[in-house]
Amino acid sequence: MGGTADFNFVPVCFRTLFFYVLYCFQDTGGNCNVAVKAPKGTKDVLPQESYKWQYIENLVRKITALAGYREIRTPIFEHTELFLRGVGDTTDIVQKEMYTFNDKGNRSITLRPEGTAGVVRAFLEGGLPSNAQPTKMYYLSAPVFRYEKPQSGRLREHHQFGVEVFGAPDASIDAEVINIALTLLNELGLENLRLNINSIGCEKCRPRYNELLREYLHGHADKLCEACNERMDRNPLRALDCKEEGCRMVVKSAPLMIDHLCEECSAHFKALKKYLDALGIEYAVNPFIVRGLDYYTKTVFEIISNSIGAQGTVCGGGRYDKLMKQVGGPELPGIGFGMGIERLLLVMENEGIKIERPALTDVFLCTHGHQARLRAAQLVRDLRCAGVKADMDHCARSIKAQFKYADKIGAKFVGVIGETELADGTVVLKTMKTGEERVVVQSEIKELI
Ligand code: ATP
């Protein structure tokens, strides 16, 4: 009693602090009864929603297979060096967003912040440059990690579908890659999409343009953020991708790469537009897109949905003709894109697009008695072998409770096996939609379903 009275004399701010520390202690596992929560910025895919992922994944496999793309799977973590060289050490991703740590062998390891660098590394390490080119690949639902401020459509772990094509310099492949992304989005039923394209030049024309941009940015240095001021000399292009309001205002009047392309880049961009026209793909040239990765050359593009706000970019990609060499390989051109699955699902939800939930079970067998359960186990196995989704009670419930459960999981048919049915080798089969019941021979269930 005395203790409580004493505690009341403690100033409010200290009492608040005390409870906060207690809360944190519990939250971090001090109390075993408090459930451990998922880390901030991560999202579970629960069994009742994984069908949506599988639907998208099946569509991706179909669309990519028709165009001759094969799957590649690379590790979730790589040596940090790969991303420093690949993504670029002046990008926001490398400067602010990477999950980097030293492993027990004191090697610097980074959780993949994007898909391309790992694919390039694997392609080189697997000796694929000596194969006939181009090599067309895709990765699917690959976990990607970025330390960002979590919000709707922006996670710390998200998943990407991406394609990468190596060894094809022609603009026809730029158009093909864009078309693959759009085909998926269209087949998913998405509307209100915008395709923005741009060219950010190559090693021949970019240095001259960088000079102009650098000069311009120096003249407005006081309005630029700290990061842009720091990287202005090494990589002025980054200011065009900066999300800070001050920087966005400044770059509105900056010189544009598109006005300073060399002949080759200009011809490539013209050719891309022609291919897009030929494929009936609508686009807008947005000279401000540079994308957040340093490796891009020539074509860059974004597909944006108007149906969600700031996180409307569902797909981003471009050409990266120098990346292979930067990572230590031969000079082979590349092009690809990354598309966030969570963002895709969010846009679909906002547009009211529904994916049909597949039935969990076609036939559910209700049983009465031990022998009936044994027979049901055999029948369920036989039905599954014949390609019928079948299940039975595994909780020793009453017949009534089994029926209730079968109804809950949406079984189309419910079969009952009691003593009579066991003896004469039949099942009472009920069509749940109509309520119709009939007695059928056990071995003939599959023909009736
Ligand atoms: P943003 O400008 O929205 O940050 P980004 O330029 O960083 O996007 P990319 O690096 O091109 O995006 O990644 C390709 C795609 O991956 C994006 O178009 C988006 O769909 C998805 N994506 C990127 N970052 C996230 C994230 N933090 N959470 C969920 N999806 C993401």
Ligand code: MG
């Ligand atoms: Mg980003």
